[in-house]
Amino acid sequence: MTTSFPGKRLHSATRLLHAGAPALREGAGPVNVPVVRTSTVRFENTAAQADHHHRRTAGERVASYGRHGLDTHRALEDAVVGLEGGHRAFLTPSGLSAITLVLLALLSPGDHALVADGVYAPLRRVDSTLLQRLGITVEYFSPTHDDLASRLRPNTRLLYLESPSSLLYEVLDLPALSAVARDRGVTVATDNTWSGGWFHQPLALGANISIQAATKYISGHSDLMQGIVVVDSPALAAKLSTAYEALGLTIGADDAYLALRGLRTLPVRLAQHQRNATAVAEFLQQQPQVSRVFYPALPTDPGHTLWKRDFSGASGLVSFEFRHATPAAANAFVDALRLFGIGASWGGYESLALAAQPERLREHRQWTGDAPVVRLHVGLEDPQDLIADLSQAFAAGARAL
Secondary structure (H helix, E strand, C coil), rough: CCCCEEECCCHHHHHHHHHHCCCECCECCCCCCCCCCCCCCCCCCCHHHHHHHHHHHHHCCCCCHHHHHHHHHHHHHHHHHHHHCCEEEECCCCCHHHHHHHHHHCCCCCCEEECCCCCCCCHHHHHHHHHHCCCCCCEEECCCCCCCHHCCCEEEEEEEEEEECCCCCCCCCCHHHHHHHHCCCEEEEEHHHHCCCCCCCHHHHHCEEEECCCCCCCCCCCCCCCEEEEEHHHHHHHHHHHHHHHHHHCHHHHHHHHHHHHCCCCHHHHHHHHHHHHHHHHHHCCCCEEEEEEEECCHHHHHCHHHHHHHHCCCEEEEECCCCCCCHHHHHHHHHHCEEECCCCCCCCCEEEEECCCHHHHCCCCCCCCCCEEEEEECCCCCCHHHHHHHHHHHHHHHHH
């Protein structure tokens, strides 16, 4: 596949549509890469087996065993590397396993990691159940309130960020934070799931590692569990490869195929998610029961200026804070929704709602309220139908007061 015509480089959406496509053989071939499943890789002779083993040990992406993946995995890795503008991608069984891979690959006993307080909450469980036991110190800080330079220690090895943040979508100044960390020799990793890798390119803004739960927007159909880590250099690829092999991480060829299929429609799906979410966010701003809407694409959002600078669009995640409601009334609102399902994940074509747990909100220094917050994932349904559903749910929640 070519990425350019004479004198003209192809646009990002076109490159993504063709990334990882199989080469034609004998003049013909399928549109999509076949699903290549295997637990064993066969070799012509012992010399070929030894050659593959040595090449893999040296860091080359060749398979000497089924766990290493074959054509379907390579096609997805290549496509995601192109999407994120990185050097190499690693495929994991879930978004959380992708996060854990990065933490274990880069941190050793006695090391210190500085983590933004608005990150995906399960990272804190990895800290409390695993990293602390290994003698690794994790410190949480507010990137918009605390001075990063003063928080870095001589033994700080990792700055871990998420922008926009989980639940409240706080937009971070990634270039500025990355510059401070990298000046001190600290690796910068960031969770890029919110943008699907399409609306935001952290590696171009100074991060070393971009992490996604492909479960979300890359899959796009709520039928897949997968994580992806993209690194910006051969040195980081070598570190992650060592941990990846030791942990025995792998994904099935069918899951790799589904993620690659999802990538093909990522730009058009996210464009519609943004249109729908913007309409819903503007509707929420007009509701007397709502005190604040969290959505960076809104001009009134505190992170709007940074979002306009560093992002090319916004996804379907919108949260809002009730003005006076009790948790019971917020639950009644969620229960009354008919088109919005109740679920903890997001990123699929369907709309979802979730009442945010107060203890999770209190982990974010950005959070200063005490009223319930509901997170919406605005799907691909007609936005007027979604707004009508929200309207009747607000009426049900008001009766619960």
